[in-house]
Amino acid sequence: MSARLPPSNPAGFLAALIAFASLAWVCPSLAAPLAAFCGPDRCTGPAPFLPLRVQALRGAASTPGDFDFYVLSLSWSSGFCETPAGAGARGQCDAGANLGFVVHGLWPQYEHGYPSDCGPAARVPSRVALQGAQGLYPDEGLARHEWQKHGTCSGKSPTDYFADVRRARDSIVIPSPFVAAKEKQTWTPIDITRAFIAANARLRPGMLGVACANGVLQEVRICFSKDLRDFHACPEVSRQGCRVREISVPPIL
Numbered sequence: 001m002s003a004r005l006p007p008s009n010p011a012g013f014l015a016a017l018i019a020f021a022s023l024a025w026v027c028p029s030l031a032a033p034l035a036a037f038c039g040p041d042r043c044t045g046p047a048p049f050l051p052l053r054v055q056a057l058r059g060a061a062s063t064p065g066d067f068d069f070y071v072l073s074l075s076w077s078s079g080f081c082e083t084p085a086g087a088g089a090r091g092q093c094d095a096g097a098n099l100g101f102v103v104h105g106l107w108p109q110y111e112h113g114y115p116s117d118c119g120p121a122a123r124v125p126s127r128v129a130l131q132g133a134q135g136l137y138p139d140e141g142l143a144r145h146e147w148q149k150h151g152t153c154s155g156k157s158p159t160d161y162f163a164d165v166r167r168a169r170d171s172i173v174i175p176s177p178f179v180a181a182k183e184k185q186t187w188t189p190i191d192i193t194r195a196f197i198a199a200n201a202r203l204r205p206g207m208l209g210v211a212c213a214n215g216v217l218q219e220v221r222i223c224f225s226k227d228l229r230d231f232h233a234c235p236e237v238s239r240q241g242c243r244v245r246e247i248s249v250p251p252i253l
Helices: 010-026 127-131 140-149 158-170 189-199 235-239
Strands: 036-039 042-046 069-076 101-109 185-187 208-213 216-225 247-249
Touching: 069 158, 101 140, 101 158, 101 216, 127 140, 127 158, 140 158, 185 189, 189 208, 189 216, 208 235
Parallel strands: 216 247
Antiparallel strands: 036 042, 069 101, 069 216, 185 247, 208 216
16 A cells, blocks of 8 residues: 655645745845955955845835935955955055045945845936045945945935935044054954944944954944934844954055
8 A cells, every 4th residue: 555645735835935034034144145245346255244235125126215224334445455356456455555444335224135226316426426425435436336236225316425425434433543554453343343332422332343354354334324313223234243253454555
């Protein structure tokens, strides 16, 4: 007599499928592969700090102005220059560039995931708008890229978006050990976090994260309210920070 298979259970299968989908939403790192750390239009490979890697959409398409808060990502320039992508970055990684923390981006963010490439909006910012970004990004190419990918989701014009980038950057006090760092330093991620908290009133644990790649500082990411008037609690950004015990901070070039 042949063995009998248990009856199918469509309801049970559907419940399991919904549970997996919920897990992927709440904890995307369990359901999605690691993405690459990207600098100015360049990527260097898998990185352990990827709080923004999952794109979440509210509806069929990203709607400009529909987001919860901003993330200001400050890139440690000489850390990027130690990556394979940075090795070919002219200007930014030349000796004497004298760049410390530079703006990687100001990113509209959901509590889980982020919008990108929103429209309709000017895909290429004008020369006048780009003039407002001078001195923020390490090169103009990154400014254009950041507008197209993230700025178009702000609900602002290119000119107003870059003005907001400057406003956010100017509101951050860089801790003194990073201002003129001419010698290589070794820090723990928590001490970098504490240094930024000590230098910036109202900034608290859970409102920022530290990014590293291959044991080298890459970025500090600070969360702002949507109106940029205050900092914003962002557990998804904070808890997925750099998890190595110590990280190297290369000197300013």
